[in-house]
Amino acid sequence: MLIALAAVVLTGLLGWLYLRNRPAALHFDGQRAYQHVETQLAFGPRTPGAPGHAALVDWLVSTLTESGWNARVQETTVQGRPVRNVVAQRGSGSRWIILGAHFDTREFADQDPDPSQRSQPVPGANDGASGVAVLLELARSLPADLDAEIWLAFFDAEDQGEIQGQNWIVGSEYFSSQLKGRPDAVVIVDMIGDADLNIHPERNSDPTLTEQIWEQAARLGYASQFPLDPKHRMIDDHIPFIRREIPAVDLIDFDYPYWHTLADTADKVSSDSLQAVGDTLWHWITDD
Template sequence: MNQKTRIFEKLSLIFICLLLLICFAKTFLRKTAFDGQRAFSLLVRLQGSGARVPSTESHSQAVGFITHQLIKNGWIVQQLPGIVEGHPCINILATRGNGQPKILLASHYDSRMHADRDPDPDRRYLPVPGANDGGSSTVVLLELSRVLTDAQSSNIGLLFFDIEDQGDIPGWDWILGSREFSRQESYHPELLILLDMVGGYNQTIQPPSNSDQFIYQQIQSTADQFEYDDHFLNPSTYSIIDDHVPFLEAGVPSVDLIDIIDPNWHTIFDDIENVSVTSLQRVGDTLYAYLIVIS
């Protein structure tokens, strides 16, 4: 029996337990400890320092802010610096204990340096604020770091990737931070859940085809119990390049929770006014309920 088979058998057993929990504790699942308003308040503060373009002061302030919040919530934090294709990179890993986490929750936190999809050509060399793309997923993880107890999170790691969002800009490529993490670290978790662009008003979470379908079915079933089924759609038929790809290539079951249909993507309108507290709450509720069972 290979490792992947053992992982799937374990997750199947865990998911049966999750279904039993749903049957006997549906009232609990209607309200979790996750607070979307708190997450949004964190986003306001994160955005307050400006676009998190690599090698800028705003980027450095974001690294400090994320690190401070995690330490305040009782996590052990490692800043993992590196140089990728000539670009400085700081990934951030937070754990509860000294062992390697079995489950990784991940987000990128950088902002794209050029709003090259903006409808106004004169604005296409301005930085993207990154409130949804990079910001929303980051604050969901930060709020989860507050509400997950030591016991619930002992097998969980929170991973914040740098320089994910600079692809198709001369001298840059996509997902550089996650590739650097894979190169630097020997972690081989049992599961990776990536969040990306999860805070839009017209939220439709739809993993790409190159996501682990079995894991997503479990997450989707959890979302259904909150009556969030209109916002967690069946997987798409196309694959995308995102920070889960290096983990898939390493044989780690990985799922990308992404809302790719965002009209503000890579424009200057990816700002705080276009992020929804309710959308943050949906994702937070679903992940919190899922994690406390499988961890």
């Protein structure tokens, strides 16, 4: 009797220890993503050449490495200006998926309603930091044993177009030109943290990928954040891939009143919106 009782107690103790010490189930956490938004803004302006830009590149590499990704900086010079993309890779398998976001912030707030403010740099909470935040939280939460090769691409020099003759989407254009092989899918996240989130299907995006992601969002209860009616036709980081006949989709809420203004600050970003986008992509990748 005592031996049997001891065995029951030991079994219960071992079970408790297992439950107490087992790893937490992986899932996308919008609150963690929001903290990444705040961290980026603490670096200050992330315009190419600014101290905050260099610090952010170092932070991205170290954060991705700590999450178990093979991270590197892809460097080039375009129009006489340095460009530094950050690229992280992990896994292998039957699918090759690239998730991308730009991390630079615009040098001038040229859409600010106050003309006296337009020479100042944009804080870039939604336009820049929100997409990066989603990718970093996916880096933490995606299972390492997926039957897929996943790349996370953080593009430089996306948002400097028409400033001193610069082009738009410079970092993604260079990145896509250096690809060896053809990815199965490229998903760009840009301006997806708006508290009033409405990501309409973007008209230049691959229709099959669009359908897949919007259906996944609806299954998870995010249909209101992903309305079905197409709206904008964007020049964004998906375009270099589309031009090379690589399936690509742009997740963007361009109806954002603080675009390229000094009011693009952290209080305009919602962890619920980050959750809706990140959770949708997490399940789109892992449920297939």
